Amino acid sequence: MSARTGLRTRIDDYLAERRRLGFGLRSRDTFLAGFARYVASRHHRGPLTVGLMTDWVRQGKGGQGSPGTWARRLSKLRHFIRYLKQFEPDTEVPDESVFGPEPGRVAPHIYHEAELVELLAAARSLGPRGSLRPATYETLFGLMASTGLRVSEAIHLRDADVDLKRGLLTVRQTKFAKSRQLPLHPSAIEALARYRRVRARHVPTTADSPFFIGSRGQRLGLPLGERQAHRVFNGLRDRLGWVNRGAHEAPRLHDLRHTFAVRRVMRWHAEGTDVEQMMLALSTYLGHAEICYTYWYLTAVPELMALAGGKFERFANVPGDDDA
Numbered sequence: 001m002s003a004r005t006g007l008r009t010r011i012d013d014y015l016a017e018r019r020r021l022g023f024g025l026r027s028r029d030t031f032l033a034g035f036a037r038y039v040a041s042r043h044h045r046g047p048l049t050v051g052l053m054t055d056w057v058r059q060g061k062g063g064q065g066s067p068g069t070w071a072r073r074l075s076k077l078r079h080f081i082r083y084l085k086q087f088e089p090d091t092e093v094p095d096e097s098v099f100g101p102e103p104g105r106v107a108p109h110i111y112h113e114a115e116l117v118e119l120l121a122a123a124r125s126l127g128p129r130g131s132l133r134p135a136t137y138e139t140l141f142g143l144m145a146s147t148g149l150r151v152s153e154a155i156h157l158r159d160a161d162v163d164l165k166r167g168l169l170t171v172r173q174t175k176f177a178k179s180r181q182l183p184l185h186p187s188a189i190e191a192l193a194r195y196r197r198v199r200a201r202h203v204p205t206t207a208d209s210p211f212f213i214g215s216r217g218q219r220l221g222l223p224l225g226e227r228q229a230h231r232v233f234n235g236l237r238d239r240l241g242w243v244n245r246g247a248h249e250a251p252r253l254h255d256l257r258h259t260f261a262v263r264r265v266m267r268w269h270a271e272g273t274d275v276e277q278m279m280l281a282l283s284t285y286l287g288h289a290e291i292c293y294t295y296w297y298l299t300a301v302p303e304l305m306a307l308a309g310g311k312f313e314r315f316a317n318v319p320g321d322d323d324a
Contacts, residue, residue, distance in 0.1 A: 047090035071099040108258035109246030132202040132215035139195040148260030160207035
């Protein structure tokens, strides 16, 4: 690394370029800042080496990580290192196999219709009795299930973002620094209108108020916290005792988003819609920066694999293809 242009400057330039392409990169900023601090602590001079990078990667999670964890961290670092090499040609680029293959993504839990009904009923039964809390979580979880919103997007909605006259949600500056408008099903419009009426009886709001608000003590009228939403969901999940069909430790709140995508594609299959033609629309609706992220949502799901297998079977059994 040249004395004239420091590592931190290169990182800032890299992040700025990626943000211009539409990526939020908040976690990547912290990640690469940690690498820059490590390099400075080692008083390293000259081109960055693979040894330096792997030593830093192993320090993640207090040095208690696994090869799989190290492979993920190294994969994230490689994106920046490849960018850096065009300015610092002597920079070493680590091989992808240093820590073995990066673990694949873990299959989600795809909720059955009955599980979604149970979840909303359990949210409706939350205490304290007579508070806004049951309506808040029933509506929050129902909206996520019916639109595929990320939990962060749902809890950051302002009241003005929920236009029930036009049946539109405005989701602002989300994960990839883009805003989008989502049309709502009539049943979702009805549920959101009902929550707004209930909320008005508890807390006065303005157009800039959060749509989903806290209802207890000092949190009354303030935005819900993401940890709070996960904690309530996990408590309801554990009470309901679902059989986990995913590869995570237990069904997750984020799996509502996966379920939305999978159920939409299954419906298109059932209706005879050209799914390939509709995937870009689904990707836009979900707020993905690249369509490959949408396709990931649809992989390793037994229900879709069964549909695909059935289509292949019908294709393979066309008349005249049997052996003579």
